[in-house]
Amino acid sequence: MSFDPTIRIRTDVAKMEAYTPIVPFDVLSARLQRPPEEIIKLxxxxxxxxxxxxxxxxxxNEGYYHIYPDPDSNALREALSDFLSVDKSHIMVGHGADELIDLIMRLFIQPGDVVIDCQPTFGMYSFDTGLNSGQVLRVPRRADFSVDVVGIEGATANLPQPKLLFLTSPNNPDGGLLxxxxxxxxxxxxxxxxxxEAYVEFYGKSRVKWVEEYDNLVLLRTFSKWAGLAGLRVGYGVFPAAIISHLWKIKQPYNVNVAGAVAALASLNDLDYLMKNVEKIIAERERLYQALTQFEFLRPYPSQANFVLCRVLGRDAxxxxxxxxxxxxxxxxxxxxxxxxxxxxSVGKPEQTDTLLTTLQHLTSQA
Ligand SMILES: Cc1ncc(COP(=O)(O)O)c(C=O)c1O
Structure with missing residues (x-):
């Protein structure tokens, strides 16, 4: 055949680098040649x-897996409204917060439009900007990972004027706050x-109510971290009225699957249990942080999330x-x-931290 269909692929996508996702447990197990129970996934x-x-x-107990889900996620949005003390009309549920990041881009970004990304931060902001033919304007964080407010303000004077600014608090990968x-x-x-605010439950103080105060603030959260539902993909956003009305028009109707919605609702009905786990993770984060400071070749950063970032000194990270x-x-x-x-x-269970620390000690004595 003489026709090459790949010449029809969007040129920007053809040039794009592939995103390298974290691999799931079974794939990992085969790659490392270890049974899943012997893998500590942090x-x-x-x-x-x-x-x-x-x-x-x-x-x-769910009886309706054969029926399409509620496109408006009414039951879950009502429960979220109670959980957040925010009116249901401001809430949209997504197939993970990831889907909502892409949806926001689809709403605002036309080819060439600019998105400010304060790197290092979560990689999906720049990935989705590229996917939506936008341009990433990097305003790097300072050495302590704080946001460069002056740099961002300066960037708003550029042409074309940036449209979106992504901020993350606690930030991934350092766990610091804005x-x-x-x-x-x-x-x-x-x-x-x-x-x-994907990690805000590990800090405790959300800015969700600020959405009522600012017409230009969108807030994203997820069930992946505190509620342990990463595999079921449920996230949500809290939006000003003028923005959410347009988002409803472009959302895929059945973006949240029945199982995800059922599990998210059940999680909101078991807050005591889940918040105890969050407390355990917070306590373990502090223990992990302290223990990591004892290694000469590691400089951990204090974190308000469920992970600890470490600088590695004198050896290859x-x-x-x-x-x-x-x-x-x-x-x-x-x-x-x-x-x-x-x-x-990432913060694991205490016994996983113990194995990590023993292994690090072993690696130190080998160096
Ligand atoms: C800052 C941040 N936002 C969003 C997400 C993704 O959330 P979800 O699993 O709901 O798509 C992550 C996942 O690692 C994250 O680190």
Whole structure:
């Protein structure tokens, strides 16, 4: 055949680099040649305690898997409205917060439009900008990972004027916070500000009510981390009225599947159980942080999330990740500017921390 169909592919997509996702357990198990129970997975900020046991009963009792889900996620939005003390009309549920990041881009970004990305941060903001033919304007964080407010303000004078600003608090990968004064300042710039609070339950203080105060603030949250539902893909956004009305027009009707919605509802009905796990993770984060400070070659950063970022001194961070992987312990290494000498460790159960620490000690004595 003479016709090459790939010449019809969008040129920007053809040039795009593939996103490298974290691999799931079974794939990992085959790759590392270890049974899943011998793998300590601390690379994707998942919840080591898993979901509420109540979701299994709720999933077993659900009788409508053969019927399309409610496109408006009414039951879940009502429960979220109680949980957040925010009117239901401001809430939209997504197939993970990831879907909502893409949906927001689809609403605002036309080819060439500019999105401000405060790197290092969550990779999906720049990935989705590219996917939606936007341009990423990097305003790098400072050495302590705080947001460069002056840099962002300066960027708003550029042409074309940036449309969106993604902020994350606590930030992934360092676990640091954006303070109130900086957020207020940034909200007064001519930008739509998306505040991603995927990890906020591990800090405790959300800005969700600020959406009632600011017409240009969008807030994103998820069931993936605190509720242990990463595999079921349920996230949500809280939006100003003028924005959400347009989002409803472009959302895929059946974006939230029946199982995800049932499990998310059951999670909201088991807050005591889940919040106890969150408390355990917070306590373990502090223990992990303290223990990591004892290693001469590691400089952990204080974190308000369910992970600890460490600078690696005097040895190769990528090799350290590979050495740990060889022992069945997965941590995250990023080959990205500003992070090449870092590893990020998700908080696990106490016994997983113990194995990690013993393995690190063993690796130190070998060095
Ligand atoms: C900052 C941040 N936002 C959003 C997400 C994705 O959330 P979800 O699993 O709901 O798509 C993550 C996942 O790692 C994250 O780190």
């Amino acid at each position: 690379d994707a900020n998942e919840n080591p305690y898993g979901p509420s046991p109540r979701i299994y009963q709720a999933l077993a 303070n109130d004064a900086d957020l207020r300042y940034l909200l007064n710039l001519p930008l739509v500000v998306i505040l991603d 990528r090799q350290l990740k590979l050495d740990l992987e060889g022992k069945g312990i997965l941590v995250r290494y990023f080959s990205k500017p500003g992070l090449t000498d870092h590893i990020r460790i």
